[in-house]
Amino acid sequence: MSIQTPYLLFLGDAPDALAAKVAQGIRDWRPEFAVGQFRLEGCRADMGLPDMTLAEAKEAGVKTLVIGVANRGGMISQAWKKVLVQALEEGFDLASGLHNLLRDEEDLAAVARATGRTLHDVRVPSVKYPIADGVKRTGKRMLAVGTDCSVGKMYTAIAMERVMRERGMKASFRATGQTGILITGDGVPLDAVIADFMAGSIEWLTPDNEPDHWDLIEGQGSLFHVSYSGVTLALIHGGQPDALVLCHEPTRTHMRGLPGYSLPSLEDLRDTALAMARVANPACVVVGVSVNTHAMTPADADAYCAEVEARLGLPTVDPVRHGPARLVDALAAV
């Protein structure tokens, strides 16, 4: 089920660093998985890793070639194909979060069958998930919930994991989207799960654990985003969180992709998400606020966080700008 590590990061002909953000995520959050990079002519991205041939990667113990770059026009080009086929022949698995699936490419599917290698298309579930039973699980769980989509929920959870591990706490980031799955090698592609099994897939992802272990569950969507709110509620009820972190991007003028919809206040998010979370776990609390201040000046960012902290009475930080330590402190106090 899980993707075998370590990885060779395939950057292809990435026109810029942004196109290779999956590779960057692996490099940032699981550097121990990122042994080398493979670049085609014209590639403008660089992870600062050794450029390796397939043979060198094999020698270095690589198990999987991960496509760490978005493809242009939704096509897997012939230039890519040549490398991917060769990688299968050399004994590597392939992993991809592309919309167009590796398994749907006849040549890749045939070579994978012939060589006995695995094609990991992390956008589609590979597991038959159960229906959620709501039974209380041991261990602790934190879920990042947002006022909107794409406000920093994944970053918040994975950055908290790092600090917790540095402190010797037991913590596991639990990926629910394709980037997170490629970074960690495992997870649930929740947006592609069949409706009836959404909450069950999150129970499956965050099973019984040691009493002092924290699952840091990657949030998806928002209770207030009409396109994806059902996915969010399934996460809240399947995740049974003990703690919520509220995530927000203050400069957004409307919900992502929904021009007619304004963002809820952090108070609305707090009250709504907490009430819903307490259906599954009456002990759930909100521990802090994570603000994405990327579009703000340092002074504005600090002032905004201070204002929210005073207003909500919760530690409020931008985990990129300030680090997530204060959120971890709050979690440790639960």
Place this chain on the structure above:
Amino acid sequence: MSIQTPYLLFLGDAPDALAAKVAQGIRDWRPEFAVGQFRLEGCRADMGLPDMTLAEAKEAGVKTLVIGVANRGGMISQAWKKVLVQALEEGFDLASGLHNLLRDEEDLAAVARATGRTLHDVRVPSVKYPIADGVKRTGKRMLAVGTDCSVGKMYTAIAMERVMRERGMKASFRATGQTGILITGDGVPLDAVIADFMAGSIEWLTPDNEPDHWDLIEGQGSLFHVSYSGVTLALIHGGQPDALVLCHEPTRTHMRGLPGYSLPSLEDLRDTALAMARVANPACVVVGVSVNTHAMTPADADAYCAEVEARLGLPTVDPVRHGPARLVDALAAV
């Protein structure tokens, strides 16, 4: 896409009336679709329709043979198969809500291909639904929301449709589960839709309509049922309801299938569902309460409804026992 009507209702070897509840639903709610019934030896269900051979059904203009009975042990028996194959050969389509799909039966699939007939497995979507865009649609929409699963949401909506049509109002029951889809010949099997497309499938199901037209949307699950709450929220946000009817079964001791979970109060349901609905439609109101008093005495049922009505200040009826007229009155006043 839609199932062609009218129907011949296949009752098979139903051991009792309950096993044929899909057929009963069609008979009750779309009698104009139910031309005849087909029973095998030993069948103990009877819809009070003419027993017809396939030839007689053909003569009577039937287009589709609908499997109106649950099968035992999850197998389509040889006794059934013989009839189903013959029906395809005679030019009928087949429609089924069984868990095991018609299309997965090699013989049925092959005969359907050879005869050019359609196998409608209504448990699985046949449409590529869009992602919800949240744009306000014309026409009006009512959604039934429940304190729990299986508390009478489908019955409430379809019973209201009948009364509204009798009054000359424009009303369409919109099915979101397999029984409702077989009854009406169309709908969205929401529990089988991919997470990202749930809300979009409901937008698709309830498109722009005349200003005085009501869609009566079949509810699913409950915001308070941790296994299925995400499906419910997608219905609320995709449906953009103008009106909610609260559905409740007062004798239930815990959430269906979740022994550790008690039911929310009607007040909790009202406040939570309304707040969520107003994200998509700020004008949404709660118009009434539908109580399933099946397990109560007439006196207890009346007393309970009166008590709820006084407490919530909303018309409160059991649509089976009292009829849904007062809920329709409330809807007409919106």
